[in-house]
Amino acid sequence: MRTVLMCHADDAFDRQGLAAWLASFSDLAGLVLIEETGEQKRARVRRELKRVGPWRFLDVLAMRFYYRFRLAAADNAWMGERLGDLRARFNDVAGVPELRVSSANAPEVARFLAACEPDLMIARSKQLLSKRIYRVPRHGCLVMHPGICPEYRNAHGCFWALAERDLDKVGLTLLRIDAGIDTGPIYGYYTYPFDEANESHVRVQYRVVLDNLDALAQRMRDIVAGTARPIDVAGRPSGVWGQPWLSRYLRWKRAARTAAPAAVAAE
Template sequence: MSVPRTVLICHASDAFDREGLAAWLASFTELAGIVVIEETREQRRARVKRELRRVGWLRFGDVVAMRIYQRLVLARRDRQWARGALQAMKDRYGSTPDVPTVTIASINDDVAIAFMRSAAPDIVIARCKQLMKRKAIGLARIGCFVMHPGICPEYRNAHGCFWALAERDLDKVGMTLLKIDAGVDTGPVYGHYSVDVDERNESHVVIQYRAVLDNLDEVAERLIDIANGSARPIDTRSRESAVWGQPWLTRYLRWKRAARMLNP
């Protein structure tokens, strides 16, 4: 089979994806384009309102406290790690490839749809927080896939690694290669990938990025198997399924306290 054509969807603010994963994809597929999402202020406000409706004012304060703590205490070290990880990917896979790129606010708008249709991808890798509608999902010949930060179906939504750590469910800290359907991380699972966790010294953000970084070779092999038709999804029908929300500061501090007790 010929090398599969791919499109990467990522956020403008995430160089790990926009530069590093783009170089990785180009190393074993024909990267046909990159869709860069630059959300508007209105979209960010709408996400805040959805979370507020979901958890209520009291728990939302816990979410906001976590964001503030992350910005004031964790962000500097996380950025330092991200710079090193990006450089390691560039050293291994080369610089960011020069491919057609479009910047949009919504992955489901007409410009994004037209761009992906013209790229004619076999596989789309979606590294975005936005849910794709059926019209976008259906543009890839083989399918759209996410490298989900968490083990599905137990830890669905965007912060699965955090909640597995907070729940002390350490066997479920990792990443899932999942084919997108119309639900929230409910599609066929094509791989579960683990990560060696340094709970005491690493933030949940670093751990969930490492769940991707440390498994790139295995994911590349799996994607090629999917492209040539030899891969089959994992049967997860008998397993529990749960959707988790934004990280809470109270649960973060409880997690770190438990990690210190386990590794004094």
């Protein structure tokens, strides 16, 4: 099975950890590394501002500051340890062809993919892909979406499921990209026994990947082999979510800490 990984160049978890994981069970034929420009990042901010409005956008900014100064240091230390675990478990990747671009839909990406001849591409990008990109791999482009679809599509699905107290919908969706936002065929759901009282939403997002690597690898083999069948989601509600809000984060954590003693008492 030939694979390509598309990810952001500055994301060590993807660039080093997931690349090594992919190379452990497939022929990793290429890496597409996205180096976004400042204008691209500002455009994403403008889209979120337009989506939620100025007052709610302040809530988004407050969450960004809160995370940076209260949570990021602990999460970064934890991520460093997990990345070390991945590198110890899998061999470091070397000699794999790389393409560095600012846009996931640049013409050179299509040419690079055609030369790699992948069966699958794993897309870990904040940018939506065009048809000319996601149709190149023989069996499509897969997303390990942090959220259960169709209920928690778009951004930060794990956060919003926790904030909504929809705890049965905290997890990861393996889906194939189509023209919509997380609307493609779904090939699996994955979760783990998360600790919502003590884990941040960012840590939950990464652990739904880390704790299911073996199952995800097998599912990808099944897709290429033609034995995997999409899950029927007809009739289920569909929701498009966005960036986390500090107000909802604080409300979630209060609810989680209240629920934790009750769960211990019940045991």
